[in-house]
Amino acid sequence: MKFEVSQTNHYDYSLPVKQSINQFKLKPIDEGKQRCLSYTATIDPPSETFIHRDYWGNAVETFYLWEEHDFLTIDTNSIVEITPLEGIDEFTLSEEQKMAFQTFDFRQEYAEFLTGTDYTHLPDEILHEATDELWQNSRDPYEFVKMLNAYLYEKLSYRSGATTVKTTAQEVFEKREGVCQDYTHLMLALCRYRGIPARYVSGYIYIGENSALRGDAATHAWVEVKMPGWPWIGIDPTNNIIVKDQHIKVAVGRDYRDIVPLKGVYIGGDQTLAVSVSVKKSEES
Amino acid sequence: MAKYYNKIIEQKPSTSGFVKTEEEKVLFDLYKLNSSYDEMIDKNKQPRTHCYPMYDRLLKMSPEEMEKRHAFAHGDFLRQGITFTVYNDNKGTERTMPFDFVPKVIPQKEWHQIEKGLIQRFEALNMFLDDVYHDQKILKDKVIPRDLIVNCPHFFHQVAHIDVPARQHIFMAGIDLIRDEKGEYRVLEDNLRNPSGLSYVFQNRYVMRKVYPELFYDYSVQSLENQFSKIHASMSYLAPHQNPDPTIVLLTPGVFNSAYYDHSFIAQRSGIELVEGRDLVVQNRSVYMKTSRGLKKVDVIYRRIDDEFLDPLEFREDSLLGVPGLVDAYRAGNVSILNGIGNGVADDKAVYHYVPDMIRYYLGEEPLVKNVDTYLCRDEEQRAYVLEHLDELVVKATNASGGYGMLIGPHATGEEIEKFREQIQINPSEYIAQPTINLSSLPAYKGDRFAACHVDLRVFIFGGETPTVFPGGLTRVALKEGSLVVNSSQGGGAKDTWVLQDEEVDHQEEGEQSHA
Numbered sequence: 001m002k003f004e005v006s007q008t009n010h011y012d013y014s015l016p017v018k019q020s021i022n023q024f025k026l027k028p029i030d031e032g033k034q035r036c037l038s039y040t041a042t043i044d045p046p047s048e049t050f051i052h053r054d055y056w057g058n059a060v061e062t063f064y065l066w067e068e069h070d071f072l073t074i075d076t077n078s079i080v081e082i083t084p085l086e087g088i089d090e091f092t093l094s095e096e097q098k099m100a101f102q103t104f105d106f107r108q109e110y111a112e113f114l115t116g117t118d119y120t121h122l123p124d125e126i127l128h129e130a131t132d133e134l135w136q137n138s139r140d141p142y143e144f145v146k147m148l149n150a151y152l153y154e155k156l157s158y159r160s161g162a163t164t165v166k167t168t169a170q171e172v173f174e175k176r177e178g179v180c181q182d183y184t185h186l187m188l189a190l191c192r193y194r195g196i197p198a199r200y201v202s203g204y205i206y207i208g209e210n211s212a213l214r215g216d217a218a219t220h221a222w223v224e225v226k227m228p229g230w231p232w233i234g235i236d237p238t239n240n241i242i243v244k245d246q247h248i249k250v251a252v253g254r255d256y257r258d259i260v261p262l263k264g265v266y267i268g269g270d271q272t273l274a275v276s277v278s279v280k281k282s283e284e285s
Numbered sequence: 286m287a288k289y290y291n292k293i294i295e296q297k298p299s300t301s302g303f304v305k306t307e308e309e310k311v312l313f314d315l316y317k318l319n320s321s322y323d324e325m326i327d328k329n330k331q332p333r334t335h336c337y338p339m340y341d342r343l344l345k346m347s348p349e350e351m352e353k354r355h356a357f358a359h360g361d362f363l364r365q366g367i368t369f370t371v372y373n374d375n376k377g378t379e380r381t382m383p384f385d386f387v388p389k390v391i392p393q394k395e396w397h398q399i400e401k402g403l404i405q406r407f408e409a410l411n412m413f414l415d416d417v418y419h420d421q422k423i424l425k426d427k428v429i430p431r432d433l434i435v436n437c438p439h440f441f442h443q444v445a446h447i448d449v450p451a452r453q454h455i456f457m458a459g460i461d462l463i464r465d466e467k468g469e470y471r472v473l474e475d476n477l478r479n480p481s482g483l484s485y486v487f488q489n490r491y492v493m494r495k496v497y498p499e500l501f502y503d504y505s506v507q508s509l510e511n512q513f514s515k516i517h518a519s520m521s522y523l524a525p526h527q528n529p530d531p532t533i534v535l536l537t538p539g540v541f542n543s544a545y546y547d548h549s550f551i552a553q554r555s556g557i558e559l560v561e562g563r564d565l566v567v568q569n570r571s572v573y574m575k576t577s578r579g580l581k582k583v584d585v586i587y588r589r590i591d592d593e594f595l596d597p598l599e600f601r602e603d604s605l606l607g608v609p610g611l612v613d614a615y616r617a618g619n620v621s622i623l624n625g626i627g628n629g630v631a632d633d634k635a636v637y638h639y640v641p642d643m644i645r646y647y648l649g650e651e652p653l654v655k656n657v658d659t660y661l662c663r664d665e666e667q668r669a670y671v672l673e674h675l676d677e678l679v680v681k682a683t684n685a686s687g688g689y690g691m692l693i694g695p696h697a698t699g700e701e702i703e704k705f706r707e708q709i710q711i712n713p714s715e716y717i718a719q720p721t722i723n724l725s726s727l728p729a730y731k732g733d734r735f736a737a738c739h740v741d742l743r744v745f746i747f748g749g750e751t752p753t754v755f756p757g758g759l760t761r762v763a764l765k766e767g768s769l770v771v772n773s774s775q776g777g778g779a780k781d782t783w784v785l786q787d788e789e790v791d792h793q794e795e796g797e798q799s800h801a
Contacts, residue, residue: 019566021598021610050570052616055442062613064569108424111432258442265598265609 001245002037002081002282005204007219007275009262011072015269020065022264025251026076027059028203032231033085034249039078045069056258058251065266074262079282084244088233093140100228101141101195110197110226112254119255120169120189127193130173141196145225145235146242152187153240165256180221181256183237187223188255197226199252201234202259206246206279218277221256222247248279313344315734321723322468323737324389335392335785338503343387348733355730358384358496362488382485383778385729386497389740389760390504390783399462399470399744400754402654405644407458407746410477410631412647414454417630418445428646429639433663433714437636438684439478439629441592443599447616450525451748454625456587457483457516458746462654464725471655471722473741475637477628479589481543482743482759484550485779490757493781505786507756513554519749520555523621524584531584533557534574536565538590538606548589557587567610570617585621586611592626634683634717635661657722663714671718672709675702678718679769680709693769695721724769727780729762739763741771742782756784 007026028036041049041061049061065072100106107114116122131144134151138144156176163171163178169189172182184200191198205220222243224232234243251259318326325336332340346354362384391399416423417434424431434440459480461473490509494501517533524531537548539561552559558574565583566573573580588595594604596611614620630636638659641652660667660678671678675694682690692705709716728735740762745755760780761771771777 019568021567021613023598023613048569050613050617053446055445062570062610064567064610066568108427108431112435115432115436263598263602265602 003206003248004079004280004282005248006077007277009074010274011271013070013269013271016068016070017266017268018068020264020266023060023062024074024262025058025060025259026261028078028080029058029249029251031057033083035081037079037081042075044073056253080248082245085231088242093142093227097228098140106228113197113199114192117255119185122170122189126173131190131194135194142227144194145191145196148187148190149235149237150240152183152237156183158238180238184221184223185255187237191225199224200255200259201249201252202261203250204248204277204279218279313735316728317737319737320466322464322466322725324725324727335390339390339500342500351730354496358386358492361492383764384489384492385762385778385780387728387730388781388783389727391785393785396784403460403744403746403754404752405648405650405653406640407455407752409644409647410475411453411455413643414628414631415452418627423646428642433635434630437630437633439633441627443612444627449625450523450621453523453748454628456519456523456623456748459743460746462742462744463722465722468725471657473657475632477632478624481547483745484547486757486759489779489781504783506783507786509757512755516747517555519747520585520587520623522749523623525618525621528584532581533585534560534583536560536586536588536590544589562606562608565608567608567614570614570619572614572620583620585623587623634681657719660718662709662716668713672706675706677721679721680705680716680718683715683717693721729764736766738766739769739771758782
């Protein structure tokens with residue numbers, strides 16, 4: 001499947017702003033089954049962007065606006081092609097694969113994605129409470145992940161505005177509501193607790209005609225888990241689905257902090273941000 | 286140069302110093318040696334060869350004279366405003382670091398070994414830093430457990446893939462040495478972030494020369510005079526694009542920082558600007574300093590601000606001390622930041638355990654200066670051992686500094702031990718343990734007598750064209766008798782540290798036997 005993605009971030013400032021330095025991670029990642037065929041970023045007032053690749057493999061762009069300005073627009077456009085991963089709806093891990101989770105080498109290789117972070121930290125009691133039954137009733141960690149996906153989908157109510165970008169997994173567990181970022185943080189915590197490497201993915205979801213899918217103005221977040229012998233597999237607890245070819249990956253990391261799409265420091269007035277996103281199936285083949 | 290050696294020979298046949306004078310009875314008869322290695326007096330209660338002239342001089346000074354000079358020296362520190370701030374004591378008090386005038390004297394041969402060992406360590410640590418922020422070969426080869434590094438709170442992924450000038454991440458290392466019961470030097474701790482204390486080294490020497498000039502008469506002590514031009518040369522060498530005439534600044538958090546004295550002293554003496562974050566800006570990936578004549582490009586920043594506070598764009602957004610965009614300028618290769626960002630991953634107390642392995646891995650050599658044995662509580666077997674021997678061991682939190690978050694088993698109450706036991710069980714990976722080492726001792730002046738007080742030694746190593754060891758150091762002394770905590774924030778003091786120049790000292794190692 002091929003998509004045209006465009007996103008516009010528009011800031012208005014209450015007072016003119018100067019000495020502004022900004023950093024964004026908006027370029028779809030070129031990894032695994034996803035190809036970023038084209039990508040452009042346009043800044044207004046015009047500014048050159050400097051790009052580097054971060055530790056997680058994401059493209060990071062930095063730009064400087066020294067002179068006074070009273071608005072800022074960042075426009076990105078990309079064409080992305082995704083081939084779905086075969087056989088991920090249903091598979092059983094072999095005994096050997098199941099054993100691999102506990103091996104030193106496996107745990108070392110994915111060390112970053114097995115540890116707790118400020119966002120995902122949960123007390124042991126909660127981790128037990130939330131996962132014990134599912135863990136015992138699942139034949140292997142992959143089945144556990146799928147059951148957990150359904151469990152979170154049932155357990156939490158999707159409500160925009162219920163939480164903020166700073167909300168932690170523990171708060172989500174207690175409030176039992178949130179948006180995709182919150183579903184994701186909680187799922188990360190529960191997978192890692194059971195020794196399943198899990199990472200945060202930010203991106204877009206193609207809703208198309210299927211209005212049943214949830215996603216805030218098409219920007220989305222979900223989880224990827226690592227099963228021995230498999231590439232990273234996307235799991236979307238906000239929609240209780242396994243990711244195929246309707247999720248466009250932008251950035252990956254341990255939690256939201258590693259993928260913050262857009263941030264900046266400047267001198268001047270307050271800002272208001274308007275974001276618009278469009279994800280369309282590409283006509284070209 | 287033969288002055289010192291001749292003096293010894295001259296004195297050998299005479300009996301001065303061996304005759305018990307009144308003063309000696311008062312000052313040294315009560316001097317109690319314990320199981321630790323005393324650096325001045327040997328097991329037979331005789332001064333070690335290289336300390337002989339010092340011992341002799343001390344005996345010749347009357348108690349009244351000593352008292353007078355001691356007060357004068359202390360006043361000198363106050364007058365110069367040499368103070369440090371103690372954190373965690375709620376009063377925010379500035380104190381002077383107590384000074385003890387009996388210096389630590391290091392014979393040249395002993396110093397050569399320290400130098401060789403520390404340069405070896407410095408090089409391996411630097412290669413380690415470059416490796417973990419690039420290809421992580423040492424982790425792939427499983428020499429060090431990967432999770433210990435990548436999940437270390439001081440590992441900053443923000444600086445991954447950055448090629449720092451000359452690939453030197455360490456500009457100044459402060460390595461803390463101790464001597465075990467046999468007198469062998471061992472590394473207790475590496476400080477690769479912002480080691481402080483250099484200014485005290487100079488001030489101790491200054492006061493020492495002024496108040497106790499005659500103690501220098503018998504020794505050729507390596508001078509500290511030219512050191513700041515060498516330090517400046519090291520900074521210049523590490524400038525980006527091999528700029529031959531770089532603009533260098535020292536970035537301080539400001540006057541309220543505990544080491545502000547250190548910052549202003551170093552800036553002044555090495556002839557660089559002392560700036561705060563608000564004096565700097567980053568524009569299009571270059572750093573500029575605000576001056577009365579407009580912006581001036583900055584090439585090298587010797588920063589004394591912790592990593593997390595350096596750049597609100599990439600680290601803590603609430604930091605008001607830092608400079609937005611600094612990391613991006615660093616990434617672009619337009620500014621050098623000394624010490625490098627992310628160095629804390631190499632001086633972490635658990636990573637310390639693996640430094641000997643780093644030396645073997647990167648240099649193919651055996652470590653010349655050994656570590657202190659370390660048990661990692663993250664390891665189940667080692668933890669079991671630690672929990673069983675808490676009353677014998679020193680336990681340290683991996684993320685605390687300055688002697689805080691530490692348990693000295695043999696000196697701890699049962700309650701303290703139980704508190705640590707609980708903490709270790711909850712967060713094992715945050716603790717390490719080491720056998721309690723009886724640090725070596727040196728006489729410290731106690732008003733009416735000398736007491737054997739435990740010491741350690743911080744040695745400074747500088748990068749640059751070739752790494753060099755600063756010929757001196759900060760000898761820290763636990764002035765509370767019997768105490769093993771030398772940190773200034775915990776009642777420790779300082780001594781002047783003399784590195785001898787005389788090649789002849791080599792012969793005296795053998796001469797020691799005849800004294801004993």
